[in-house]
Amino acid sequence: MSPLGYIIKRFFGNLWEHPLASLGSFLSLFLLYLLFDLAWVSSLTATKYYDQKISELEIEVFLNDEVADSVVPVVMEAVASMDGVGEMELVSREAARSYLGNLMGVDLLEGLDINPLPRSLVISFTPDYLTSARLDALADDLRRIKGVDEILFPGNWLEKAEYFKKLIRDFLLLLGALILIAVVLNSVHSVILSARTRLEELVQLQLLGAGPVFLTIPFILEGVFYSLTAAAVAWLVTQNAARILTLGEVAVIFPGVTEIVYFCLAAAIIGLLGGYMGVRRSL
């Protein structure tokens, strides 16, 4: 038999000669990767949902009654020229009245000689300005424009949303890091167990002149195999579970194919490192 033949035979031998131990190693890694996948998908879905909600944010800028209608376009031009301002809509006094009427179901201003409702500008923002810090700064700038009376925007809500987003992100990062550590430890110990069942063979082959590469490769392959297959199967399960899982109006977001390929490659590298560390600790 050639060295390559031995390595391949030993690799499959490691997998099949102790099927329950192999199954246990695979399942524990699979469950860890499944947890990681769920955390990843949750993170992407939550981020997407958050971005969607944040993108609907608007500031309403109420104009002073003293601003003549002829000056309104000038104010609008000043607002439009500011960084971060996306779309802008002028709500006239009549439109405000109509909106109020629709809201209340009755025209509250009926009988009044004048319409006391203010004119306002409803402003949406470019995506890079959708943070509480930048919107606060933008609101301050808007207040300085002559003719602006009052500004309404849900600043507190945005701050809380950002806080929870950071909290969720930190939690998922911590969870992901813990899972990765658990994956590495699991790979190491799976390979240590596998190597210990073959310790006599490894020691004797070492005495007969087997080099470190020859002895470690089957176990490194074993580590790669467990980690890679567990990661790939965990993804398949996650994807298929999403088909039957609906979260109402929230669409479940998955990473792209490229990211999944990178993820599987990373899993293979983790398995490689785990296999190497495991067999080096055993020899």
Add this chain to the structure above:
Amino acid sequence: MPGSKAALELVEVVYADIHGRKIFDGLNLNLNYGTTTIIFGPTGSGKTSLTELIIGAESPESGQVFLFGQKVKAGRLVRLAGLRRKIGGVGGIFTPISNLKVKDNIAAPLLFRRESNFYKRNKIEKALLDFGLKSRGDDLAGNLSQGEKILVMLARATVADQPLLLIDEPLAGLDGKIREKVAERLRRLALGGHSMLILTASENESFIPEARRFRLEEGKLA
């Protein structure tokens, strides 16, 4: 400098075990190619330690070990692997691999040889025949008797034409026919020009009359 005729040379080797007990204190040994040396020593005298020093599994505190003219340095795994391929080991730290078949045990040293599978198979068949193991080729080595295990190790130690054989207690625990069979194989190997270092506890072993004989006493050869 190591002698060019020496397959194995130990020069002023000092070695203590992990408890600090001095095992060798200025040990010198010279084993020329094609010769046999038998070292007698009771249990605990350092026979296994000597094997470990020779194959580079342990390092001496001082002194040097040369194999085939090259200095042995523990920890240099790749270089050690190359040297170990030239050594056939029997007994002591060398054992058959119990979960492998007899023929796979014998084939193990051939894994590192760049030879055709056909040539390797022929060598294994010949070794099985030479050592009377033909009928046990497909048996697991773990199921063999002690005598058969020695024969498997002898076959393994010679199948790749290893120039140096390290043999630790070859006849211990053997009696009757199998003892005579192993002794006869050893004589045959000595006559065949193998360089052999035999370590044994019994001074009554006289199965290779032409061998040089030493006794391990107080960490030196006498």
